[in-house]
Amino acid sequence: MVDTYVVKPVSIPNIIELPGRIEAVRVAEVRARVNGIVQRRLYREGTDVSKGQPLFRIDPSELQATRAQVKASLERAQATAANARAVVNRYKPLVAEQAISRQEYDAAVAASREASASVAQIKAELAAADLQLGYTNVRAPIRGRARRAEVTEGALVSAAEATLLTRIEQLNPVYVNLSQSSSEVMAVRRAVDEGLIEFDERQKTRVELSFEDGSIYPIEGFLDFFDFSVDENTGTVSLRAEFPNPGSNLLPGEFVRAKIYLGEIKNGIEIPQRAVQLSETGASVLIIDSEGKAAVRSVDLGPLDGDKWIIKSGLSVGDKVIISNLQKIRPGAAVKILTKEQRGRENKQPSSKSQR
Template sequence: MKPFSLCRAWLLPAVLALVACNDEQPQQNDQPPPLPEVTVVEMRPQPLSNVLQVPGRVQAVRTAEIRARVSGVIQRRLYEEGTDVEAGQQLFQIDPREMQAALNAAQATLERAEATETNAARDVQRYRGLVQKQAISQQEFDTAEARLRTARADVSQAKAAIETAKLNLEYTRVETPIAGLAGRAEVTEGALVSAANGTLLTRVEQFDPVYVNFSRSSADLLALRAEVGAGTLELPGRGEVEVNLILENGMRYPHTGYVNFLAMTIDESTGTVALRAEVPNPDRLLLPGQFVQAQILAGTRREGLAVPQRAVSVTNRGGSVLVLDEENRARNRQVELGDLRGDQWLIRGGLEPGDRVVVDRGQSVREGVQVQPQPLDSQKAGSATATDEADNS
């Protein structure tokens, strides 16, 4: 019996230890799980530029349609398509022979009219002495004076005809009234052009600088004026509104323009107000008809708010963020988004100074979940201002 007792003596401590482990397990499960850690940023108002982004179209500052001013046949094209031309440079030559013949005929008519005038003046001078001596009747003298006036009118008419003929002869030299880039020729040598129909020969466009046309809704302008009146938005001191452009490939255009026109009426069909900016174009990157995105610097918000892009969930209903309450529980809140500037969303509504917004959240962080907040790095928190300054430099 001793071997069996010895075995029981060895097994008893092992059983007691196993029971003790089972007793301690429920105590460990009773402890609450650790709170998920999240990164938060506190909303602090700061001066932020108010940038409005709208689509726009590039327009040439000046466009001249070169049309035929006399009827005739094109003899020569005197420019190279797609090259720069100077104001007054000849682009086409219309056959001048018909106009030259008309000028010669007008000059001959003038000579005949001047001869008739000279003869009529001599008759009047001769008849003046005869009528005083009553050698001729007063009626004959009056008729002579009438012939002189008619001859003088014929001379004036002939001179006007000569001026017209000279103009028509000059119009055979088709010149450009402005300097710019000459476009494709719409006619070739030998083509018959018409002054009555105003046959288009080519176009010359001047696009340094260029105009950029865009529009804003009347509601946006009313909201802008309300913010200015409330003092939350400060307009540029000199009244110059800067405009920066984003090209179709996403590249930022290197030159800054300024708004130079604002319509005083609202388009009834669209409910928008037309605006126009003048932008330098020394490198000719901007072409008439090109689509661009115009970023309008419409003042500075004295107390603007911005949150990192990754903190915002964007849906069809708009943007939303998670905000921590006093118990560090996440609460979903709808926000009104402004422009996306770098990695920061500008907030137009829905957040107040002092709100704590969750930046980096895991899948377990949702509405009502209590979390352990960790402040965002101060350098990252201030990236909105740095990005804002970079956009306006």
């Protein structure tokens, strides 16, 4: 006696399985913007840092000396400008009395303007010196996870070479980069156009992740980017999903598998997972043929939908798939189907464990 599942057309999710790689949403390369010797590393490697947090301290002595020189030049220029303005103020009434020539007065005004311009120029140089001095405290440009330091205390860094100090990655959320062959993309589009797949473009396309060991990531993501061009080298189309990552369990560069739920197939076929037998040659099921005997039927499996396999081909509507006592049945043997009453009695029987 066996239990069976009668194949019938059902609405099933259109699941596309693709391999992918985790990528940080934002990556900032922290580089030196001044020349100098690294005095201290101010953060712990591999920890989260906030935007603006000091990461490295570069020896500021040389830049402090340069700033002091510019400051002295500014004070000298301000004194010269003040004296030039005083000369103009003295000359102004004398011009009206014709005590001095107009040419002398114009020369004094020109000298005053030149002195004021010199003050403005040196103020700009002082602001630049302050900016350079501020770069000796290397700060985080973004919030995220700071990786290991690329330099140690005592290392000479260069602004011209933009010496790399460390990298910061934002890990919540993260991206998953995927690629799908252009032929598969065209097949999905054709099925949508023909009405075989129902797809609402206004809704977010949800995505599930599984790790290399087969474990499932518990938080769903969604498809946030679909490239409309085909890579001429690989013949694939790029897709990208975004996933929340509050526990930082998804790491950049990690290999994952993604299930993309892209609409629903109207008249699909799926059967209980326990009905499918897997071997090195493929997947198969036992069905009851027209003579009431067990027969092996090879099937082309799609992805798992919960506790059921999606069947791409190999079964037709109305087929009776055997889902119990699979190890005891041999192909060609006559089988009987459990009635509802017999099935109910079997479900009510206590297990051998409870009887003990």
